[in-house]
Amino acid sequence: MKLVSYIHQGKNTYGVLLPDGGIVDLASRIGHEYPTLLELVRKNGYAAAQQVLNNAKSGDVRESDIRYLPLFLEPVTIHCVGLNYAAHAAEAGHKLPEFPRTFVKIPAALVAHNEDFDKPTLSPEFDFEGEIAVVISQTARKVKAEDAAKYIAGYTCFMDGSVRDYQFQRTLDQGKNFYRSSSIGPALVTPDEVGVLDHLTLTTIVSGETMQHTAFDNMIFTIPKLIEYISDFTELHAGDVIATGTPEGVGFSRTPPRFLQKGDVVEVIIDKIGTLCNKVS
Incomplete structure (x- = not known):
């Protein structure tokens, strides 16, 4: 998976980048448990993300419609x-x-x-x-x-x-x-x-x-x-x-x-x- 943090329509979110440039939004589906990409990493939520990806027919937004964030919202070393x-x-x-x-x-x-x-x-x-x-x-x-x-x-x-x-x-x-x-x-x-x-x-x-x-x-x-x-x-x-x-x-x-x-x-x-x-x- 290629996991990305981004801004879409003024909202900070994260998802999976697809080969065709679409992005499957993860926060809208599993954000209650993994509210940010860093929380997904911390809680080892890759299996949950993969399940969302397996069930997605296409991306929710296009890469051209988002503004990237530098991986994580929270500070890291x-x-x-x-x-x-x-x-x-x-x-x-x-x-x-x-x-x-x-x-x-x-x-x-x-x-x-x-x-x-x-x-x-x-x-x-x-x-x-x-x-x-x-x-x-x-x-x-x-x-x-x-x-x-x-x-x-x-x-x-x-x-x-x-x-x-x-x-x-x-x-x-x-x-x-x-x-x-x-x-x-x-x-x-x-x-x-x-x-x-x-x-x-x-x-x-x-x-x-x-x-x-x-x-x-x-x-x-x-x-x-x-x-x-x-x-x-x-x-x-x-x-x-x-x-x-x-x-x-x-x-x-x-x-x-x-x-x-x-x-x-x-x-x-x-x-x-x-x-x-x-x-x-």
């Missing part, structure tokens, strides 16, 4: 991983990390699919990073990598917007948390629909030009290893997000650098998961 591809570490001038490098992104930094980024006014160095993100299904503490699959609610696309001079000259958290500089979505795609990640690919396109392309078997630290590492030092909760890092091809490493400008359109495309698209305004 967003853990981001840096330098998780060898070629990206090399282009950034770093040696291969011995352990995952993480930071936290705040909700105010995120917009949904088809929403505009706010181009920073304090810096000209607004950069793109396409990533796959994994969403946690239940409370997780000291999870072993071999058990990590039981804690995965699904996957989504992520654009880790980075303001490079603030990141490099001030602090990582500042450079990674400019207002409306990153995005997530459009859908939370359940693991059964995605299958094995290793040979699936990620592509980042900026205004029609392919900037990044890689397969996920190029990750230094796999998703199970990231869940193990992060759950060792903190407790993860249902709905928490781990953005797993970006491959080579980011803007600051190019000659000349390719930073995002007003009017640029950024697409993060992941096999079996979807396309996250945002314009810089």
